[in-house]
Amino acid sequence: MGMQGDFFQLLKEQGYQLGVAGVVGDGQEFTTATTILAFKYGDGVLVAGDRRATAGNMVMYDRTDKVLEIDRHSVMAIAGVPATAYEMVRILEHSFKYYRRTQLQELSFEGKLRAVSKLLKENVAAALAGTGAVAPIFAGYDFEQETAKIYFYDILGAEFEGVEYAVSGSGSPTIRGILHYLNTWGGQPLSAMSEEQAVIQALRLLTSAAEFDSATGGVNREANLYPVIKFITASGVRTMPDRQLKPLFETKVVRHV
Amino acid sequence: MYEEPYKWVEAVGNRRHYLDEQFKQGSPVVALPYDAGILLLTVSKGTPKLYEIYDRLALGGMGHPADLEKLRFSLLEMAHVEGFNRSPSDVTGSRMVKYGIAPVIKQAFEEVFKAPFIVKILLAELGQKTGKDSFLVINYDGTFDESTHGAVLAASKAIEQEMMTYLREHSSGVSLEQAAGTALRAWALGELAQRRAGEEATEGERDAVGSPMATDDASLYTHLRETVREKTIECALLDRNQQGSSKYRSLTSEELGRFLPKDIKPSLP
Numbered sequence: 001m002g003m004q005g006d007f008f009q010l011l012k013e014q015g016y017q018l019g020v021a022g023v024v025g026d027g028q029e030f031t032t033a034t035t036i037l038a039f040k041y042g043d044g045v046l047v048a049g050d051r052r053a054t055a056g057n058m059v060m061y062d063r064t065d066k067v068l069e070i071d072r073h074s075v076m077a078i079a080g081v082p083a084t085a086y087e088m089v090r091i092l093e094h095s096f097k098y099y100r101r102t103q104l105q106e107l108s109f110e111g112k113l114r115a116v117s118k119l120l121k122e123n124v125a126a127a128l129a130g131t132g133a134v135a136p137i138f139a140g141y142d143f144e145q146e147t148a149k150i151y152f153y154d155i156l157g158a159e160f161e162g163v164e165y166a167v168s169g170s171g172s173p174t175i176r177g178i179l180h181y182l183n184t185w186g187g188q189p190l191s192a193m194s195e196e197q198a199v200i201q202a203l204r205l206l207t208s209a210a211e212f213d214s215a216t217g218g219v220n221r222e223a224n225l226y227p228v229i230k231f232i233t234a235s236g237v238r239t240m241p242d243r244q245l246k247p248l249f250e251t252k253v254v255r256h257v
Numbered sequence: 258m259y260e261e262p263y264k265w266v267e268a269v270g271n272r273r274h275y276l277d278e279q280f281k282q283g284s285p286v287v288a289l290p291y292d293a294g295i296l297l298l299t300v301s302k303g304t305p306k307l308y309e310i311y312d313r314l315a316l317g318g319m320g321h322p323a324d325l326e327k328l329r330f331s332l333l334e335m336a337h338v339e340g341f342n343r344s345p346s347d348v349t350g351s352r353m354v355k356y357g358i359a360p361v362i363k364q365a366f367e368e369v370f371k372a373p374f375i376v377k378i379l380l381a382e383l384g385q386k387t388g389k390d391s392f393l394v395i396n397y398d399g400t401f402d403e404s405t406h407g408a409v410l411a412a413s414k415a416i417e418q419e420m421m422t423y424l425r426e427h428s429s430g431v432s433l434e435q436a437a438g439t440a441l442r443a444w445a446l447g448e449l450a451q452r453r454a455g456e457e458a459t460e461g462e463r464d465a466v467g468s469p470m471a472t473d474d475a476s477l478y479t480h481l482r483e484t485v486r487e488k489t490i491e492c493a494l495l496d497r498n499q500q501g502s503s504k505y506r507s508l509t510s511e512e513l514g515r516f517l518p519k520d521i522k523p524s525l526p
Contacts, residue, residue, distance in 0.1 A: 007337055010338065011338070101309045
């Protein structure tokens with residue numbers, strides 16, 4: 001089976017099992033929750049995520065990185081149980097590399113999408129038990145169609161294309177409406193925005209989500225904490241550094257009406 | 258027939274002779290450090306001989322393509338499972354060789370009823386810091402050598418030593434361009450020496466004296482011009498400046514073209 005370049009299969013042959021379904025005891029709270037979003041702008045796709053991880057009412061961590069680079073041209077933003085999500089990211093990272101190195105060619109974009117779906121399917125039992133539900137956004141550059149694309153998944157592994165945008169996580173209902181409004185009546189469609197305009201909107205969207213969702217972490221200027229924002233274009237994945245987010249946040253996001 | 262110890266020793270000896278014969282026509286492989294990483298180079302007839310194994314590991318091979326594939330896959334499996342279960346920094350060339358493929362190759366070599374691996378392997382590992390690179394060479398019998406300043410594969414130990422001497426003289430603190438030139442000339446030197454060894458063997462005693470081999474740049478390039486005409490120059494890097502965790506990349510033919518004298522033109526892309 002190794003000859004097919006399937007790393008996940010190789011792991012399973014060695015006895016590995018992803019997402020074990022456990023019985024959840026009463027009053028037990030798992031670390032979860034998030035707001036992640038992705039939309040197409042002028043140059044490609046922007047993917048953004050807040051930094052907070054919570055367990056019930058407790059804030060577990062405020063420096064979580066939920067927008068993870070899988071390889072030079074794809075990114076997975078994670079919502080749900082981070083333990084499972086990080087494990088999936090690690091498997092995907094190794095799977096894409098293993099495929100490239102054994103088969104001497106890159107895995108196609110469609111192949112990458114299938115790989116995400118397969119992992120989620122493998123994890124259904126844990127997702128339904130409540131110990132491992134993950135609903136990610138996968139975005140990457142499709143070299144066959146020469147465009148960056150967005151896909152989002154439900155916890156069972158169904159795959160949907162976000163033609164213009166996609167959102168996930170507990171704060172997403174708030175910003176889904178805003179994205180629709182912006183894209184339809186916002187003066188210009190999201191896809192016509194420059195990089196700077198797109199970043200401003202992403203920061204405003206995440207700030208709105210944090211306003212209404214206690215599980216989404218807003219910007220914390222004292223601690224110098226900003227959301228994670230990445231761009232996907234033909235030349236690969238790029239991260240917006242905090243020192244560039246800071247002035248944009250201060251001049252364009254902090255309320256000045 | 259091998260139950261008596263001396264017959265087994267004899268059988269292993271025959272096997273050594275048989276294997277030495279298999280590599281006589283092979284294309285040497287050169288690996289050396291340059292100022293931003295490691296460069297690997299060989300000249301092939303189409304089938305690739307340089308491969309990516311892991312984030313900081315590259316493989317060069319000589320011998321039978323099917324055997325090389327088999328060992329390449331076991332290295333890939335080992336490296337990726339280990340990198341996933343532990344961490345990428347635990348995947349080291351030394352572990353892959355000493356506890357991974359060297360014992361397998363040795364066992365195949367000594368089981369005289371079965372076929373041995375017709376293969377010699379070079380594993381280059383990019384260190385976390387400059388000067389911490391490592392090179393491992395595994396022979397067809399499972400013996401291996403470790404070094405820090407480059408390595409080569411060729412038909413015989415003697416030729417490998419000649420090539421290494423050449424590398425040592427030309428390869429301290431060099432740029433990518435210089436390293437590519439040195440590697441190519443070292444390859445030519447090895448190929449030339451293999452050809453001579455072949456001729457001497459067929460001519461036997463008749464013309465054993467021969468003239469000493471010319472190893473100046475001009476004569477090496479003359480030899481190259483003739484030999485690469487219907488072949489591919491394969492060149493790969495473990496590039497410290499490469500973004501992301503994977504440091505391996507193949508040099509494109511345009512990049513390679515810029516480093517080589519204009520009249521050296523491989524026919525295959």
